[in-house]
Amino acid sequence: SGDSAKLPGCSGLALLCLLGELLLGARAGKIHNSVPEETDKGSFVGHIAKDLGLQPQELTERIVFRGKTQVFALNPRSSSLVTAGRIDQEELYAQSAWCMVNFNILLEDKMELFPVKVEIIDINGNTPQFQLEELEVKMNEITTVGTRIPLPFGQDLDVGMNSLQSYQLSPNPQFSLDVQQGADGPQHPEMVLQSCLDREEETVHHLLLTPSDGGDPVRSGTLRIHVQVVDVNDNPPAFTRAQYHISVPENVTLGTRLLVANATDPDEGANGEVTYSFHNIDHKVAKIFQLDSYSGEILNKEPLDFEEYKIYPVKIQAQDGAGLMARAKVLVKVLDVNDNAPEVTITSVTTAILENFPPGTIIALINVHDQDSGDNGHTTHSISGNLPFQLEKLVDNYYRLVTERTLDREFTSGYNITVTAADEGTPSLSSETHISLLVADINDNPPAFPHASYSAYIPENNLRGASIFSVTAHDPDSEDNAQVTYSLAEETIQGAPVSSYVSINSDTGVLYALRSFDFEQFRDLQLWVTAKDSGDPPLSSNVSLSLLVLDQNDNAPEILYPAFPTDGSRGLELAPRSAEPGYLVTKVVAVDRDSGQNAWLSYRLLKATEPGLFAVGVHTGEVRTTRSLQDRDALKHSLVVAVQDHGQPPLSSTVTLTVAVADSIPEILADLSSLEPSHDPDASDLTLYLVVAVAAVSCVFFAFVIVLLALRVRRWHTSRQLRNASGGVATVPAMNFVGVDGVRAFLQTYSHEVCLTTDSRKSHLIFPQPNYADTLISQESYEKKDFLSASQSLLEGKGEETVSQPLPP
Structure with missing residues (x-):
């Protein structure tokens, strides 16, 4: 540095030796450097980056200094250690001959601490001095030879060889100088009387005391001593104690009387008047205490500080009017008071952490320091609240705040951490520091639906584009990790993709119908809705949705029997004159393609030629005589029969039945003319044509019956053999069942022999069989009706005859 010229040669050699020892110490894990005192600010101290084995750019400007003053700093360009200000060794360690500054260097990115020691090398920058420029000593003329008179100590703020090393007294035949090495370190100069004094020969002796240090060049000071020879005073003052011990708490009130020193002199007059004064007291201590020169009371005029001085050594002297003196030592012991709260300093902190970081992640580096001692300086540390963090102790009252477990942002998104440090004094003092930590989100939660499955209902014949249902999934993550989009799983329904039936809004989860649904086509759709977030990688979940189609009454009842003739004729139902009340004439069979209440059918007679003769079963549709x-x-x-369902509004269908009353075919032929009354003048000719037609048809009918009987006998014989072989009931023909929309309606079986229908152009005779069955008829009962069921229908009109097989109802 620029002050190197100030160092003496021997100090430079000592510095080189010390640097060599420090380099060896650095290899052992500690960094040692040295710097002369009085060095200016910014002076080079050492290559810290090189000592630590780091690149200069890796070293950050962070020095953690434990003292009251920041002494050193890091050069941001060269990453070397430089002085932060002008160094004064005497200010740093006033009571020590060896000044060593300890501090730590923090690598923030690695959160590592490296201890560093720098020795402050003293230079001979101070001259030995006395507190007094002049000293007056009164000596009795009868003072014996060899009397020793203690002289003031010289003070040199330097240390080592640069401190005060020797005293020299100006030549005088009556006085000599003797320097004693004191047990407490400093030299005690004493002036020794070499020959008797004679006031009449010389009243005052003028001497000069010169203290010198061991620096190069040597620095020295002066003290003028005036020895006044007085008359005889054979009793010097005497203290009651040679040494006084007092203990005072550091928070004692200013102006408190700490001690009363008492010295007595048995002499009279001025020789017995004692005055008190401090002797060889440190200039800092002299500012703290006050001594009453007449009473000997010692007061404190400045606050005591245990952290600066634990014991204040004070020397007092008592001198009578003749100049005889006595000295006593006062040791003021300062008792520590818990007047300093722990200081909590955060040297490095992390403000945000991902929620998946493992336990033990470092959040902050904390330093705790208490200037008190004993229990007053012992600190305990705690974290307020039940938080997942803990403090781990490092070196030199350093702690690191780490996580105790893996954090969960969905449980707590941030923490306000309060670290409390409390000492063990009475009363205890504490201080707090606050750390705000934000927990950053990761995509660790898939979207979740409130329910495991959903059911939605939509009426058939709905409008296209109508809103059907809405699903919502919640994602506890944040930002993009919580942005949910919805979609439908790719499936097919009846060969068509789901997307042709319904669609879903990817942002809102609302489902829309893309077509009008028909309950009779399908009654439900099974869908899978997928909710996916926007994280990286994205997470998703599925939920099932059952879309149920509700039936509407959009189908009128369909009449299956009696069926409308395809040739435009109108069928007739026959009833014998001998029919009893409740005789089943026919049965109206109808079905409805709807379901539920919309398919519940009821029958009623709307219109009849002769009211009261026939009745229709409300639920069965059976037409019976009353x-x-x-x-x-x-x-x-x-008869006009209406079939109506129970929908809202109800739908209905009607059918017209024509019932002919006759006991036999000849009777029908004889009364045929009365079936169709006509007001046409050609009615007589028509009747003649009908009679001829009936006769021709009758001949053909009897021939047909004979042939049919032969065929029936043969079939009966064959079926008897089959029944004997199987022992079962003959199977009902499939035409007796009608399937509509999955429902098989069983139609009651009717056997007709002859069918006669009449209109303006055609006439047909129908002879009903007097019995019917509501259930499956056995083969045996079927055989008993062979003859009646042999003839199925006879069609006649305008000379045309048609024979056909019976149609299924």
């Missing part, structure tokens, strides 16, 4: 037929009743009756 009374016995009489001769006065008409041969032809027209």
Whole structure:
């Protein structure tokens, strides 16, 4: 540095030796450097980056200094250690001959501490001095030869060889100088009387005391001593104690009387008047205490500080009016008071952490220091609240705050950490520091639906584009990790993709119908809705959605029997004159393609030629007679039957039945003309044509019956053999069942022999079989009706005859 010229040669050699020892110490794990005192700010001290084995750019400007003053700093360009200000060894360690500054260097990115020691090398920058420029000593003329008179100590703020090394007294035949090495370190100069004094020969002796240090060049000071020879005073003052010990708490009130020193002199007059004064007291201590020169009371005029001085050594002297003196030592012991709260300093901190960081992640580096001692300086540390953090102790009252477990942002997104340091004094003092930590989110939660499955209902014949249902999934993550989009799983329904039936809004989760649904086509759709977030990688979850189609009453009842003739004729149902009340004339069979209430059918008679003769079962559709037929009743009756469902609004269908009353075919032929009354003048000709047609048809019918009987006998014989072989019931023909939309309606079986239908152009005779079965009929009962069921229908009109097989209902 620029001050190197100030160092003496021997100090430079000592510095080189010390640097060599420090380099060896650095290899052992500690860094040692040295710097002369009085060095200016910014002076080079050492290559810290090189000593630490780091690149200069890796070293950050962070020095953690434990003292009151920041002495050193890091050069940001060269990463070397430089002085932070002008160094004064006497200010740093006033009571020590060896000045060593300890501090730590912090690598923030690695959170590592490296201890560093720098020795402050003293230079001879101070001259030995006395507190007094002049000293007056009164000596009795009868003072014996060899009397020793203690002289003031010289003070040199330097240390080592640069401190005060020797005293020299100006030549005088009556006085000599004797320097004693004191047990407490400093030299004690004493002036020794070499010959008797004679006041009449010389009243005052003028001497000069010169203290010198061991520096190069040597520095020295002066003290003028005036020895006044007085008359005889044979009793010097005497203290009651040679040494006084007092203990005072450091927070004692200013102006408190700490001690009263008492010295007595048995002499009279001025020789017995004692005055008190400090002797050889440190200039810092002299500012703290006050001594009453007449009473000997010692007061404190400045606050005591245990952290600076634990014991204040004070010397007092008592001198009578004749100049005789006595000295006593006062040791003021300062008792520590818990007047310093622990200081908590955060040297490095992390403000945000990912929630998946493992336990033991470092959050902050904390230093705790208490200037008190004993229990007052012992500190305990705690973290307020039940938080997942803990403090781990490092070196030199350094702690690091680490996580105790893996954090969960969805549970707590941030923490306000309060670190409390409390000492063990009475009363205890504490201090706090606060750290705000934000927990950053990761995509660790898939979207979740509130329910495991959903069901939605939509009426059939809905409008296209109508909103059907809405699903919502919640993602506890944040930002993009919580942005949910919805989609439908790719499936097919009846050969068509799901996307042709419904669609979903990817942002809102609302489902829309893309077509009008038909309950009769399908009744439910099974969908899978997928919710996916926008994280990296994205997470998703599925939920099932059952879309149920609700039936509407959009189908009128369909009448299966009696079926409408395809040739435009109108069928007739026959009832014998001998029919009893409740005789089953026919049955109206209808089905409805709807379901539920919309398919519940009821039957009612809307219109009848002769009211009261026929009735229709409300639930069965059976047309029965309500009374016995009489001769006065008409041969032809027209009935209008309505079939209605229970939908809202209800739908209905009607069918018109024509019932002919006759006991036998000849009777029908004889009364045929009465079936179709006509007001046409050509009615007589028509009747003639009908009679001829009926006769021709009858001949053909009897021939057909004979052939049919032969075929029936043969079939009966064959079926008897089959029944004997299987022992079962004959199977009901499949035409007796009608399947509509999955429902098989069983139609009651009717056997007809002859069918006669009449209109303006055609006439057909129908002879109903007097019995019917509501259930499956056995083969045996079927055989008993062979003859009646042999003839199925006879069609006649305008000379045309048609024979056909019976149609299924």
